[in-house]
Structure formats: C-alpha cells, structure tokens
Amino acid sequence: MGKREETEKQILNAAVQIISEKGYNATKTSEIAILADISEAIIFKYYKTKKGLLTAIVNKAIEVLGRELAYKPIQRILTSSADKSLDEVFDMIIEDRIQLILKNHALLKVMLTEVQYHTDLRDLVLDQVVNPIFKDFRVFMKVQRDLGLIDPELDDEIILRMIASGLFSSVLKRVIMNQPFDEVEIKREMLQVKRILMKGIMLNS
Amino acid sequence: MGKREETEKQILNAAVQIISEKGYNATKTSEIAILADISEAIIFKYYKTKKGLLTAIVNKAIEVLGRELAYKPIQRILTSSADKSLDEVFDMIIEDRIQLILKNHALLKVMLTEVQYHTDLRDLVLDQVVNPIFKDFRVFMKVQRDLGLIDPELDDEIILRMIASGLFSSVLKRVIMNQPFDEVEIKREMLQVKRILMKGIMLNS
Amino acid sequence: MGKREETEKQILNAAVQIISEKGYNATKTSEIAILADISEAIIFKYYKTKKGLLTAIVNKAIEVLGRELAYKPIQRILTSSADKSLDEVFDMIIEDRIQLILKNHALLKVMLTEVQYHTDLRDLVLDQVVNPIFKDFRVFMKVQRDLGLIDPELDDEIILRMIASGLFSSVLKRVIMNQPFDEVEIKREMLQVKRILMKGIMLNS
Amino acid sequence: MGKREETEKQILNAAVQIISEKGYNATKTSEIAILADISEAIIFKYYKTKKGLLTAIVNKAIEVLGRELAYKPIQRILTSSADKSLDEVFDMIIEDRIQLILKNHALLKVMLTEVQYHTDLRDLVLDQVVNPIFKDFRVFMKVQRDLGLIDPELDDEIILRMIASGLFSSVLKRVIMNQPFDEVEIKREMLQVKRILMKGIMLNS
DNA sequence: TATGAATGAGCGTTCATTCAT
DNA sequence: AATGAATGAACGCTCATTCAT
Structure with a gap:
C-alpha cells in the first residue's frame, strides 16, 4: 500500500470512530489528527474541508x-x-x-x-x-x-x-x-x- | 400565563424547531434568540447554559x-x-x-x-x-x-x-x-x- | 457619541494605522485588536470579515x-x-x-x-x-x-x-x-x- | 543555458507575474510552483525563503x-x-x-x-x-x-x-x-x- | 536532484457566555 | 427584567517550510 493510502486509511478510521461516538459537529479535527497520529494539516490536504472528510466517509x-x-x-x-x-x-x-x-x-x-x-x-x-x-x-x-x-x-x-x-x-x-x-x-x-x-x-x- | 412562562415557551419552541432540523451542536443560541424574538442573553438567564436548554427540552x-x-x-x-x-x-x-x-x-x-x-x-x-x-x-x-x-x-x-x-x-x-x-x-x-x-x-x- | 460608535472609531483608527504601514495582507486582526484595545471578536461582530473592515475603511x-x-x-x-x-x-x-x-x-x-x-x-x-x-x-x-x-x-x-x-x-x-x-x-x-x-x-x- | 538557470527563470517569471497581480503577501508559493510547472520544494532549495525569492526579483x-x-x-x-x-x-x-x-x-x-x-x-x-x-x-x-x-x-x-x-x-x-x-x-x-x-x-x- | 508527503505555527472566524446599564 | 456590548477560548483552515526517498 502506498504511503498516502496508508495515511488516508488512518485518518478515515480515526474520523469514523470519533464521529460515531460524538457526532460530526462535536468532533474536532484536532482530535482526529491525534487519534490518527498525523498532523491536522494533512486532513485538509487530502479532504479540503471537514465536510469533505465526512463525504469521504459516507462514500x-x-x-x-x-x-x-x-x-x-x-x-x-x-x-x-x-x-x-x-x-x-x-x-x-x-x-x-x-x-x-x-x-x-x-x-x-x-x-x-x-x-x-x-x-x-x-x-x-x-x-x-x-x-x-x-x-x-x-x-x-x-x-x-x-x-x-x-x-x-x-x-x-x-x-x-x-x-x-x-x-x-x-x-x-x-x-x-x-x-x-x-x-x-x-x-x-x-x-x-x-x-x-x-x-x-x-x-x- | 405569566410573562416569563410566555417567553420560556417561545424559547423552547424555537429551540426545538431548529435543533430538530440541524442538531444540537449545529444550532447556535443566536439563531434561537432570533427565531424566538428575544435577546440571546435571557436564554442564559433562564437556562444557565446551552446544555441546560437541551435538558429542559428533553424534560x-x-x-x-x-x-x-x-x-x-x-x-x-x-x-x-x-x-x-x-x-x-x-x-x-x-x-x-x-x-x-x-x-x-x-x-x-x-x-x-x-x-x-x-x-x-x-x-x-x-x-x-x-x-x-x-x-x-x-x-x-x-x-x-x-x-x-x-x-x-x-x-x-x-x-x-x-x-x-x-x-x-x-x-x-x-x-x-x-x-x-x-x-x-x-x-x-x-x-x-x-x-x-x-x-x-x-x-x- | 454612542458606545458602539466610539468602539468602531477605535477599531478603524487602529486598522488604518497598521494597514497603512504594513499592507492589508500583512496586518493581523489580532494586532488591530491590541492597538485598538478591544477584543478581536468585536471586529468581526461589526465588520463580519477582515475584508469587510477594509471596505469600511475605503468607504x-x-x-x-x-x-x-x-x-x-x-x-x-x-x-x-x-x-x-x-x-x-x-x-x-x-x-x-x-x-x-x-x-x-x-x-x-x-x-x-x-x-x-x-x-x-x-x-x-x-x-x-x-x-x-x-x-x-x-x-x-x-x-x-x-x-x-x-x-x-x-x-x-x-x-x-x-x-x-x-x-x-x-x-x-x-x-x-x-x-x-x-x-x-x-x-x-x-x-x-x-x-x-x-x-x-x-x-x- | 543550464537546466538550473532555466528552472530559475521559470520560477522568477511565474513569481513576478503573480506577485504583480496580487501582491507579495497574497501570493502563495504553491501558486508560483504550479504556474512555473515545478515542485514547490525547489523554490526553497534555490531561494531558501519566500522573502529570498522576492529579494531575487528585486535584484x-x-x-x-x-x-x-x-x-x-x-x-x-x-x-x-x-x-x-x-x-x-x-x-x-x-x-x-x-x-x-x-x-x-x-x-x-x-x-x-x-x-x-x-x-x-x-x-x-x-x-x-x-x-x-x-x-x-x-x-x-x-x-x-x-x-x-x-x-x-x-x-x-x-x-x-x-x-x-x-x-x-x-x-x-x-x-x-x-x-x-x-x-x-x-x-x-x-x-x-x-x-x-x-x-x-x-x-x- | 527533485519531489510527494508531512507539519508547526499561526490566522481569521465563531460562539457560548458574561457584564454593565 | 431585559438587552446591547463585549469577550475568551477554541475551531477550521492555510501556508511557508522541512524531510525522506
């Protein structure tokens, strides 16, 4: 698996876990970054916005x-x-x-x-x-x-x-x-x- | 009905309407105040916190x-x-x-x-x-x-x-x-x- | 002069001073707030966005x-x-x-x-x-x-x-x-x- | 012309074009890289900082x-x-x-x-x-x-x-x-x- | 050498909440 | 009692810069 795919998987997994527990609005992108063990910035590199991340999850x-x-x-x-x-x-x-x-x-x-x-x-x-x-x-x-x-x-x-x-x-x-x-x-x-x-x-x- | 009760009813109705549409976290107290046609401050006079308002709704x-x-x-x-x-x-x-x-x-x-x-x-x-x-x-x-x-x-x-x-x-x-x-x-x-x-x-x- | 007008004047004066020295993009809203001796938040209460503040200045x-x-x-x-x-x-x-x-x-x-x-x-x-x-x-x-x-x-x-x-x-x-x-x-x-x-x-x- | 000189020329031309239109602060190094058709990283290899690039332009x-x-x-x-x-x-x-x-x-x-x-x-x-x-x-x-x-x-x-x-x-x-x-x-x-x-x-x- | 990947630091902006009147 | 004014704390997002390959 490519490095990028690996990172995206980490982000998606962390996001799903926290959002399923607290809801989308109550979930902070900083939390996701910490759980995924990556910097907050690449979330936005890959998904543009927090809503874009949610869309990726639904997709x-x-x-x-x-x-x-x-x-x-x-x-x-x-x-x-x-x-x-x-x-x-x-x-x-x-x-x-x-x-x-x-x-x-x-x-x-x-x-x-x-x-x-x-x-x-x-x-x-x-x-x-x-x-x-x-x-x-x-x-x-x-x-x-x-x-x-x-x-x-x-x-x-x-x-x-x-x-x-x-x-x-x-x-x-x-x-x-x-x-x-x-x-x-x-x-x-x-x-x-x-x-x-x-x-x-x-x-x- | 007392004036306070009247106002509380307006607040609660407005809050229920917006929260049911957008969810608790996505609902701003300012929106509720506008829809209820009262000042934002009395929401906090009556319910102390936004969470207190939600508790009142559930009750x-x-x-x-x-x-x-x-x-x-x-x-x-x-x-x-x-x-x-x-x-x-x-x-x-x-x-x-x-x-x-x-x-x-x-x-x-x-x-x-x-x-x-x-x-x-x-x-x-x-x-x-x-x-x-x-x-x-x-x-x-x-x-x-x-x-x-x-x-x-x-x-x-x-x-x-x-x-x-x-x-x-x-x-x-x-x-x-x-x-x-x-x-x-x-x-x-x-x-x-x-x-x-x-x-x-x-x-x- | 009303309290609001007074505050707006402070903000505008501070903004003009700093922007004229450093340019719009290099000027941080936090600097303006400090110089105007008000909280950063009311800048956005009054002018919605940083660009809105610039528009107010030009007007x-x-x-x-x-x-x-x-x-x-x-x-x-x-x-x-x-x-x-x-x-x-x-x-x-x-x-x-x-x-x-x-x-x-x-x-x-x-x-x-x-x-x-x-x-x-x-x-x-x-x-x-x-x-x-x-x-x-x-x-x-x-x-x-x-x-x-x-x-x-x-x-x-x-x-x-x-x-x-x-x-x-x-x-x-x-x-x-x-x-x-x-x-x-x-x-x-x-x-x-x-x-x-x-x-x-x-x-x- | 050497390859490096060629690349530097592309960077400088792109930078001048965008900075002249939007100003230095509003110009992103990423935009320059895209217009110059090179990776953002070599801008910093050649000019150390964004300010270094501006200095090169002025020179x-x-x-x-x-x-x-x-x-x-x-x-x-x-x-x-x-x-x-x-x-x-x-x-x-x-x-x-x-x-x-x-x-x-x-x-x-x-x-x-x-x-x-x-x-x-x-x-x-x-x-x-x-x-x-x-x-x-x-x-x-x-x-x-x-x-x-x-x-x-x-x-x-x-x-x-x-x-x-x-x-x-x-x-x-x-x-x-x-x-x-x-x-x-x-x-x-x-x-x-x-x-x-x-x-x-x-x-x- | 050149680049895709990654990030720290910081910015504009939001919003629940407080306070003076 | 009611409100306009003000704010602290945080959040989403950006961007120059670095790093591993």
Missing part, C-alpha cells in the same frame, strides 16, 4: 455496503431466480452478513446519523443505496406475490421498511445504549425478528 | 410523553384489566395518539437524537420513559402469555422493540426524508404494520 | 474625500462660475487642503494601495471619487479652453493626471520613504509643482 | 534597470557631454525605452510596490537605482542651469520627481486599472507630458 460506507454487505450479494439472490424464498433472504442476511455489519457498524452509524442533516449526502445515499435495493426488492416481491406467498394487503415499501428496521433494531439499540456487540445474542434476536416477520408478511398456509 | 418531552402521549393512557390499558387485548393496544395508539405524535414530532426527534450523545439525558429517558413502559408491558404480556395468545418463542423485549420501531418507522422515515406528514397516509401505514405484527407475534389460532 | 476614505478634502469644495470652484482660474484651483488645494490631506494620509494611502488588488473597491473609488471629479474638471476645462487659456494640444485627462500625480508626489514620496511630514516643506514643494504645471499647461501669453 | 529588477532600461544609457547621455539637452533626454526615454518598460512593467511594479514594506529592499533600490540616477541628474542639471536654460526657482529634486512621475503615470494608470498596454497611445501621452514639462521647467525663451 466509503456506500462502497462497503455495495461491495460487501447488502447490495450485491442480496441482489444476486433477489434477482437470480424465482425459487429463492423470503426465508432464504433472511437467512442470507442473518447468517452471512452479521459479522460485516458489526465490523462496520461505526461507519454505518455515521452514514445513517449524518444523512439527516446533510441534504447532499442524503441524496447520495438514496441514489446509491436505498433506491437500488428497493428496485431489486420490488422485482423479487413481484415473483413472491405471483406465487401467492405474500399477504396482498401489504405494500412492498412497508414490508421492506419492517425488514430493515426490524433487523437493524438489535444493532441500533446497542449503538444508542452504548452496549457491547455480542454476536451470538444479536443472531438470536434477529432470528426472533425473522420469525415475527415471516409469519406476519406471508399468507397463512 | 418537556418526557413530560409530554408521560402526560399526553404514551405512558399514562397506555399504562391505564396495560394495567387495568386482563381482558385488554394486544389488538386494543395497537388501536389505541394508532387511533388516539397519532395526532399527538405528529404535533410533537420535532420534540420527540430532538429527544431521541440527542440521547445518543448525552449520557445524563439517556439515563433520564431510560428511567422516566423506557423502563416504566417496559415494566407495565411485561405485566401486560404475562397476562397475554398466560392466556396462550403469544408465541412463546419470542422475548418480551423483542416484541416491544418491534412494536415501537414498526410504529415509529412511518414517522421516522418522514422526518429523515423531510417529507410532509399526511395523517391519513400514516394511519394507513400503521395499520399495515399492526397487521404484520399481530400475525407475527400471536400464536396461530 | 470612510471616500466619505472624507467627498466631504472634506477634494470633491465638494473643489467642485464648488470648478462649477460655480467661469471666472475661476486654474491658478485659483491650485491655490485652493495647496492652501486649504494640505492639512486635511496630511491628517488623513494614512487613510488615503490604504485606499490607494489596496485599490490595486480589490476589483470591487476599485470600482467603488472610480464611481464615487475619480469619475465625479473628472466630470467636473472637464466642464471647468471647457470654460478655460474657450477663454483660450489652455494649450490645445493637451488632453484633459493628461492635464488632470499631471496635476494629481504632481501634487501627490510630495506626499507619496514621504509615505514610501517613511519620512516625516513637514507642512512648510510640502507646501514649498507644491508651489514649485504648481509653477511647473501652470507654465506647462497654459498657453504662452 | 533582477535592479539589474534590468541598470543594464537595459534607464540607468546606463541615460547615464551615458547625462554624463557624456554638455551639449545634450533636456529635450534629448526626454526623447531618448520615450523613443527608445518604452518597449523595455512595457516588457518589464510587472517586474518594475513588484519592485516599486514591495519597496514600501521592506526596509532592506528599499535601501537596496535607493542605493543601486535612485541615488546613482539622481547623482548623474544633478551633474547634468548643473550644466543646463549654467547655460541659463532652467527656471532657477525649481529644485533639482522636484524636477526629477515630476519627470519620473509624469512619464510613469501613463504606465501606472494602466497597471492599476488593469488596462491593456497600447504602445502608440502611451507614446502619444508621453509626448504630451514631455510638452508640459519642457515648457514648465525651462526658462521662457
């Missing part, structure tokens, strides 16, 4: 989400063939992706929190993350609905929102309450969430 | 929640008699409380957002809001479980968290996306959420 | 020039009646205005120096000072030319520029060389300049 | 003035023989030297402007440029005065200053106003200036 979060976490692998399931069931989608997320979510929870927290206050970042995330996932999800749901598996009274948007907020609530609670991330416990909770949602969303067989 | 949110929104009325249902069903709890929240939630959504957003970064406020909210509700909810669920109505594989905490995050997700989405609050539409969404949760949580009859 | 220079130094009194002579001669114009400037020029030489130096590097200020000075004087001067010269007093080979612009640069050169030299301003000596030099210009500009009688 | 200006523009050729006229008239001095400057002045006006502007704020540079210019010219000019004037050609009421210094400021005013105006340099027009103006000064300085014949 990295988008990239990670796209590459490693949700989008591409889930997309494969969602779009591949019709015989994938909602059950498999849940399992895929819960079994395969928890570790990645946990490893990047600070990054994701920063993205989700700051998106509230920065219109440009919100549009970026909507465009790069939310809308693509939603689009594939609709295609997938069309198949499931045609198979008669889904409660027809429910909108796609509500279903997706319930899945997302349900699965995330375990992580979110620990982030807000500043509690440790016990992978076994989180998986146990997510399986209960899955149980609720499967029964709630699918038609009674 | 007001707790009070509103306790008095008008969730706690006391729901408490009545939850604790009154055993023949109240989960169905009624949902309806009560959805039918009676939406307007109050909508009217106070900025206040609630400030509380929920800032609780992340201020330990003292977090403890206050846990102590005054979350734990009391949770305590009553456990009593209520004990009854429901004894009646054989609840899926025994699900923990109380998961169920409560799903209800809360599910019902709030409609409001939250609009807050984050800066969309208008259409009461009819929100009620429609909440009824779908109720449908999912009822089926998901209760035992198949 | 003050324009005002002083208009009110006290050149424009209005000279305008009176230039436009009043045709029987004012070039000789009287010179005398008026030399006799009556030297003290005012000397008293405000730092202010004028700042204006003339910084106008080079700030397009907005340049346009302001052209619009408020140079063009009005030039306009009146043309009217005056028309009369003098019609009386057959002026060398017809010379353009108005060249004549005015020679008068201005000639009369100012005594002051300018002392400013650049950081020499003391001896009023008697300056008046002596100006009278020589007048002698040169009168002979040079007017037709041989 | 180059002195050298150019001495070698090519004013000093040596004028010196030749001034000191060679007594039968050179003021008229010839003017013509020499106006006819032969305008192009050189125009080609180097940025260099000269930097020298004249920065001399105000740097005592060491001021002394250098006084010692190398102003005083030598003035010394020769006095000798020349002595001859002219002995021939009864010069108005005895005028001091040498005033006369020299009027010549310098008069001839330069055409260039100066265009520099300050950021106007194009039209050689024909400038020459026309200078001839008018010469006309004024000749009549003004010499005794009526």
Whole structure:
C-alpha cells in the first residue's frame, strides 16, 4: 500500500470512530489528527474541508455496503431466480452478513446519523443505496406475490421498511445504549425478528 | 400565563424547531434568540447554559410523553384489566395518539437524537420513559402469555422493540426524508404494520 | 457619541494605522485588536470579515474625500462660475487642503494601495471619487479652453493626471520613504509643482 | 543555458507575474510552483525563503534597470557631454525605452510596490537605482542651469520627481486599472507630458 | 536532484457566555 | 427584567517550510 493510502486509511478510521461516538459537529479535527497520529494539516490536504472528510466517509460506507454487505450479494439472490424464498433472504442476511455489519457498524452509524442533516449526502445515499435495493426488492416481491406467498394487503415499501428496521433494531439499540456487540445474542434476536416477520408478511398456509 | 412562562415557551419552541432540523451542536443560541424574538442573553438567564436548554427540552418531552402521549393512557390499558387485548393496544395508539405524535414530532426527534450523545439525558429517558413502559408491558404480556395468545418463542423485549420501531418507522422515515406528514397516509401505514405484527407475534389460532 | 460608535472609531483608527504601514495582507486582526484595545471578536461582530473592515475603511476614505478634502469644495470652484482660474484651483488645494490631506494620509494611502488588488473597491473609488471629479474638471476645462487659456494640444485627462500625480508626489514620496511630514516643506514643494504645471499647461501669453 | 538557470527563470517569471497581480503577501508559493510547472520544494532549495525569492526579483529588477532600461544609457547621455539637452533626454526615454518598460512593467511594479514594506529592499533600490540616477541628474542639471536654460526657482529634486512621475503615470494608470498596454497611445501621452514639462521647467525663451 | 508527503505555527472566524446599564 | 456590548477560548483552515526517498 502506498504511503498516502496508508495515511488516508488512518485518518478515515480515526474520523469514523470519533464521529460515531460524538457526532460530526462535536468532533474536532484536532482530535482526529491525534487519534490518527498525523498532523491536522494533512486532513485538509487530502479532504479540503471537514465536510469533505465526512463525504469521504459516507462514500466509503456506500462502497462497503455495495461491495460487501447488502447490495450485491442480496441482489444476486433477489434477482437470480424465482425459487429463492423470503426465508432464504433472511437467512442470507442473518447468517452471512452479521459479522460485516458489526465490523462496520461505526461507519454505518455515521452514514445513517449524518444523512439527516446533510441534504447532499442524503441524496447520495438514496441514489446509491436505498433506491437500488428497493428496485431489486420490488422485482423479487413481484415473483413472491405471483406465487401467492405474500399477504396482498401489504405494500412492498412497508414490508421492506419492517425488514430493515426490524433487523437493524438489535444493532441500533446497542449503538444508542452504548452496549457491547455480542454476536451470538444479536443472531438470536434477529432470528426472533425473522420469525415475527415471516409469519406476519406471508399468507397463512 | 405569566410573562416569563410566555417567553420560556417561545424559547423552547424555537429551540426545538431548529435543533430538530440541524442538531444540537449545529444550532447556535443566536439563531434561537432570533427565531424566538428575544435577546440571546435571557436564554442564559433562564437556562444557565446551552446544555441546560437541551435538558429542559428533553424534560418537556418526557413530560409530554408521560402526560399526553404514551405512558399514562397506555399504562391505564396495560394495567387495568386482563381482558385488554394486544389488538386494543395497537388501536389505541394508532387511533388516539397519532395526532399527538405528529404535533410533537420535532420534540420527540430532538429527544431521541440527542440521547445518543448525552449520557445524563439517556439515563433520564431510560428511567422516566423506557423502563416504566417496559415494566407495565411485561405485566401486560404475562397476562397475554398466560392466556396462550403469544408465541412463546419470542422475548418480551423483542416484541416491544418491534412494536415501537414498526410504529415509529412511518414517522421516522418522514422526518429523515423531510417529507410532509399526511395523517391519513400514516394511519394507513400503521395499520399495515399492526397487521404484520399481530400475525407475527400471536400464536396461530 | 454612542458606545458602539466610539468602539468602531477605535477599531478603524487602529486598522488604518497598521494597514497603512504594513499592507492589508500583512496586518493581523489580532494586532488591530491590541492597538485598538478591544477584543478581536468585536471586529468581526461589526465588520463580519477582515475584508469587510477594509471596505469600511475605503468607504470612510471616500466619505472624507467627498466631504472634506477634494470633491465638494473643489467642485464648488470648478462649477460655480467661469471666472475661476486654474491658478485659483491650485491655490485652493495647496492652501486649504494640505492639512486635511496630511491628517488623513494614512487613510488615503490604504485606499490607494489596496485599490490595486480589490476589483470591487476599485470600482467603488472610480464611481464615487475619480469619475465625479473628472466630470467636473472637464466642464471647468471647457470654460478655460474657450477663454483660450489652455494649450490645445493637451488632453484633459493628461492635464488632470499631471496635476494629481504632481501634487501627490510630495506626499507619496514621504509615505514610501517613511519620512516625516513637514507642512512648510510640502507646501514649498507644491508651489514649485504648481509653477511647473501652470507654465506647462497654459498657453504662452 | 543550464537546466538550473532555466528552472530559475521559470520560477522568477511565474513569481513576478503573480506577485504583480496580487501582491507579495497574497501570493502563495504553491501558486508560483504550479504556474512555473515545478515542485514547490525547489523554490526553497534555490531561494531558501519566500522573502529570498522576492529579494531575487528585486535584484533582477535592479539589474534590468541598470543594464537595459534607464540607468546606463541615460547615464551615458547625462554624463557624456554638455551639449545634450533636456529635450534629448526626454526623447531618448520615450523613443527608445518604452518597449523595455512595457516588457518589464510587472517586474518594475513588484519592485516599486514591495519597496514600501521592506526596509532592506528599499535601501537596496535607493542605493543601486535612485541615488546613482539622481547623482548623474544633478551633474547634468548643473550644466543646463549654467547655460541659463532652467527656471532657477525649481529644485533639482522636484524636477526629477515630476519627470519620473509624469512619464510613469501613463504606465501606472494602466497597471492599476488593469488596462491593456497600447504602445502608440502611451507614446502619444508621453509626448504630451514631455510638452508640459519642457515648457514648465525651462526658462521662457 | 527533485519531489510527494508531512507539519508547526499561526490566522481569521465563531460562539457560548458574561457584564454593565 | 431585559438587552446591547463585549469577550475568551477554541475551531477550521492555510501556508511557508522541512524531510525522506
């Protein structure tokens, strides 16, 4: 790895850690520099402004989400063939992706929190993350609905929102309450969430 | 109403509005003063510090929640008699409380957002809001479980968290996306959420 | 005088003094604050930015020039009646205005120096000072030319520029060389300049 | 030309161009490096400090003035023989030297402007440029005065200053106003200036 | 030699807070 | 009680300068 890339990585890691704990506005660039063990000045050499640093963080979060976490692998399931069931989608997320979510929870927290206050970042995330996932999800749901598996009274948007907020609530609670991330416990909770949602969303067989 | 109370109300309203939009740290006391149409100095006469103002806001949110929104009325249902069903709890929240939630959504957003970064406020909210509700909810669920109505594989905490995050997700989405609050539409969404949760949580009859 | 006006005057005086000595860019707002015996912060309360302070200085220079130094009194002579001669114009400037020029030489130096590097200020000075004087001067010269007093080979612009640069050169030299301003000596030099210009500009009688 | 000399020339040209436009303090070494198409670091290899670069510029200006523009050729006229008239001095400057002045006006502007704020540079210019010219000019004037050609009421210094400021005013105006340099027009103006000064300085014949 | 990377010192600016009236 | 005036402390950011390769 080049020297510059190494330094940028240090900066980004330090920034994500502190911003996720204190919020963007309460985080001073001097703190980031100290934690990253570099001089404050190169932060501005590389990212121009503090806001530029935040944008880089959100872009990295988008990239990670796209590459490693949700989008591409889930997309494969969602779009591949019709015989994938909602059950498999849940399992895929819960079994395969928890570790990645946990490893990047600070990054994701920063993205989700700051998106509230920065219109440009919100549009970026909507465009790069939310809308693509939603689009594939609709295609997938069309198949499931045609198979008669889904409660027809429910909108796609509500279903997706319930899945997302349900699965995330375990992580979110620990982030807000500043509690440790016990992978076994989180998986146990997510399986209960899955149980609720499967029964709630699918038609009674 | 006394002049002081009148002024305090103006300050609090202005503060809630701006902080809910920009976050606590990004909100300047000078902005609040301008919007409240008072001099910056009396903010500090009344609340000593900016943090004191935030504490007053959170206390007001707790009070509103306790008095008008969730706690006391729901408490009545939850604790009154055993023949109240989960169905009624949902309806009560959805039918009676939406307007109050909508009217106070900025206040609630400030509380929920800032609780992340201020330990003292977090403890206050846990102590005054979350734990009391949770305590009553456990009593209520004990009854429901004894009646054989609840899926025994699900923990109380998961169920409560799903209800809360599910019902709030409609409001939250609009807050984050800066969309208008259409009461009819929100009620429609909440009824779908109720449908999912009822089926998901209760035992198949 | 109000308290605010008093403070603004202190700031402006200090700023003019230091900027005239070191130039705008080399002058630190902290220095100005120390010399003015006020806190750095109110400079920005009153003038928003350092550039805003410079603009205030130039505006003050324009005002002083208009009110006290050149424009209005000279305008009176230039436009009043045709029987004012070039000789009287010179005398008026030399006799009556030297003290005012000397008293405000730092202010004028700042204006003339910084106008080079700030397009907005340049346009302001052209619009408020140079063009009005030039306009009146043309009217005056028309009369003098019609009386057959002026060398017809010379353009108005060249004549005015020679008068201005000639009369100012005594002051300018002392400013650049950081020499003391001896009023008697300056008046002596100006009278020589007048002698040169009168002979040079007017037709041989 | 050696590679180093080539690089130094690029740096100096870039520096003169930018400093003449924005002033020394407002000019960043990084800008100079970009315009000169070299790395910022070698500026400091060659000139040690930014001030060292400015000193090099002023020294180059002195050298150019001495070698090519004013000093040596004028010196030749001034000191060679007594039968050179003021008229010839003017013509020499106006006819032969305008192009050189125009080609180097940025260099000269930097020298004249920065001399105000740097005592060491001021002394250098006084010692190398102003005083030598003035010394020769006095000798020349002595001859002219002995021939009864010069108005005895005028001091040498005033006369020299009027010549310098008069001839330069055409260039100066265009520099300050950021106007194009039209050689024909400038020459026309200078001839008018010469006309004024000749009549003004010499005794009526 | 030449340069990309890095930095210390300092600047303009902000903002919660205090004080005199 | 209420405010205009003032400020200390810090923050984001800049830039001439150095260093390692």
